[in-house]
Every structure is written in structure tokens, then in C-alpha cells.
Amino acid sequence: MLRPQFVLFGDSLTQRSFDEGGWGGRLASEYQRKVDVINRGYSGYNTRWVKHIMPMVFPVSQKIPPELVTIFFGANDAALPDRLSARQHVPVEEYRGNLLSIVQHVQSLGTKDIVLITPPPLDEAARIRHNQQQDEEVSEATSIPERTNSFTSEYAAAAKQLANELGLPVLDLFTEIPKQKAWQTEYLEDGLHFTPAGNKAVFDLLLETIRKDLPHLRAEELSDDFPSHRDIDETDPAKSFVSHA
Template sequence: MRPKIYLFGDSITEESFSDGGWGAALANHFSRTADVVLRGFSGYNTRWAMKVLERVFPAEMNVGGGRAPLAVTVFFGANDACLPDRYSAFQHVPIDEYRQNLHAIVAYLKNRWPSTHVILITPPPIDEAARLLHPYGENPSNLPERTNETAGNYAKACVAVAGECGVPVVDLWTRMQQFREWDKAYLRDGLHLTSGGNKLVFEEVIGKLKEVGLSLETLPADLPFIDGIDPDNPLKAFEE
């Protein structure tokens, strides 16, 4: 069985297998070395993620000598950071609880599979003006349900948890804002990713995977490549 890389997160993960998505790009990149498995849940926060952990990663995954995943990306925080006095308040999770939940998710995964690399990804920055143009539903206050400042606080909390747990982190909130006109280049509705935003996430995740030793150079390919098959004796390649 090929080893697996799991993507666990909210809508930005759920959409990652769409055309040009960062998850689809990972699947293409590792097409002969690992299966990339999507476990994204639109609208979810870390509180809800805690409730579904055992369904997403059931005990049966360990039955029959099942292999530990190579890596799991954990990409939550955009919904936790919804403001408690705005129309998406039901998604809000206080920042202290957000930190605790991230700690618990990392601990759950590392206790299950000590060899698995857990990579945290911070929420992205928020384009507040664009959020007003793309509300989820009725917005009587005419105020954005998220602010970039609050998203940044949750991103800093995510980075801090990664340091405390000793796991890699993609600080997407900081990285994205290092580019000019990031709000239009990387976000299509002030929150979700454009093709450019997906490319950026893909590159950042690939970089973190390489840092922990997971790359095309280090992972064995599944079955012989065509250039390794002898035209005069093709079946020999399958006898090894």
C-alpha cells in the first residue's frame, strides 16, 4: 500500500482538490509515491474538529498492520476567528480554546502515530472589504464577520502552538501579506483562495514536507518507471 498524506481542515482544505487547488497539486506531485487524502469540512472550527477526530481518523486505520500516515496537515482557524458579535458568531471559538484544541489535535495524531509529521497551517489574512461583498447569509450589521487583525491573532496562536508541540508550521497569514496586492492576488472572496493563493499554499506545504525529509528524492516510487523497463525483456522489471 502506498503511504498517505492527509489534509485535515475547513473549507480551504475541502476546496483544495478543485481545479488548481493546492491539494490536487500535492496529489499530482506525489502521484507515484504517496496518496494524498482529503479530509476537509467547510465551515468547521477546531471545536467541531475535536468532535469528529475519531471519525476522520478511526481506530480501524491501525488494524491489520496499517501504515502510519507520512504526514497530516492541520489547517483550522479561519472560522474560529469569526467575531463573537457578528453574524457568523456560531463559528467563533475563543482564542485560548483554539490553542487548547490545536494542542489536543496534535497530541491525538502524535499519540496514534509517533512517526507521522503533523504540519500546522495558520488561517490566511482577511480582505474585509471583499468579505462584505461575499457574505454567507443575512448580514444586518453590514460589518465583516472576520477582521484581518483577529485572523492575525489566531495565526500567532497557531505558530505558538507549533513551537510548543515541536511541529512545523506554515504561517500563511504572514507569508501571504509579504506580497503586493495579496488581497486580490491570493483571495477570491476575502477568505478563500484564488489559483495564485492555492499555488502559494502548495509551495509552502511542499517546503515543510521537504524540511522533514518527505520529497520525491527521499520517497520510493511505486512500481517501475517506464525508463527502468528493458524493451527487450519488459517483464524482468516486475520480478524484482
């Protein structure tokens, strides 16, 4: 008996989601014994690069498609084209097209439930401090942010618009996170990546999205993969598992 799979597909904000207190690890805990939550996060990747590995991450030969896929890209695509992280930049229209290609590939496997997650907002001052700490010498390149909220907002809007057009749930982190007090310092450790508190916020918002838009995937609606130990017949254990074979 195979458990259903939730696949988390994204960049470093997904890759690091299984760190202590991470939103992906919290999701795995929420669905323990019900779902295998699989981390497919690729630090530094943008949607242009990830298209080349998509057929291997989601092979068409997979017999049972994921029950749910989260698609969480944009933080790297939105790197400014003339600054420190220019190599990661993807124009917003291409980003939108790449997201559509990813969604269509996942849907071609038979997966119906997909959640698009927008890139989160930034603390631009913290990004400058972080970049300067990475370089021994402060240069012109590290004195200005390599990402900005005004630019990232275009990518968040594109992801949200695409989700709405496709009728998919969307978790709009760019809008939701700034609603919290002191989010720049409480939720972001380097102006971009999440602190434990930021991860908790992402988890809570994702769970809320699932409960609202995909109620059939709420943890309480799913069964454990095998019977509780309390239901095992100690005199004839085998018969307790017949229906699960």
C-alpha cells in the first residue's frame, strides 16, 4: 500500500523547508502516516533552469501521480538583470510562461491539485548587509540590493494571475506576509530566506489554503496507511493487514 505523495517543488525556499522548524517539515509532521511529503527544492534555481530537470523530477513513467504539488518559484527569477545576481534573472513574461509549462507537465501526469506560491517580499536593507558580509570588500555591486520589492511584486502578480486563470489555488505570500508585525526581522533571516517564525507563517498559510481550497486533502480527511497498533489482533496479526495488502 503506497501513501499518497505531496511534492514540494521550488528553489531554496523549498529546499530549506526541511530545516529545523521549516514549513515543509511541519507539513510532513501534519500528515504523518497519511502522506509522504517529498522535498524537491533546488537552491538558486529559476524557472528557466528548472524546466530542464522537470521531466526527471516528475517522470511521465511514474505510475501513481502526486496527490498534490506546490510550485514555489520566482525569488530568483526576480533578481534584477543589472545587479549582483543577474545570472538568475528571468523576464517576467518568460517566468509566467515557464510556470505554465510546469503546471501543464504536472497535470499531464494526472495530478489535479496544484498550489502556486508567489515569491515572498524582501527586506532590501538586510539583503545589502548580507551581500556585503559575503564580500571582503564593500563594492558598488554590494551597496545596492540585488532584488527589490517593487520588481518582485511583478512576479508575484504574474503567478497569482496565472493561478486565477487556471483555476488553481494560490498562496500569495507577497501580500500575506507584510500583514504581520515586524515581518522583516521576525520572518526573514537574511532579507530573503525564512527564519523559524517565517517558516511557521508559511506553513500556517499553506495549511489554510489547503483547508479552504482543497478540503478533501485536509489531514483529518485522510486515513493512516496501516491500522493502529491498538487494532492489531495479537493472536493472529496477519489478518489485521489483509485489507491493506
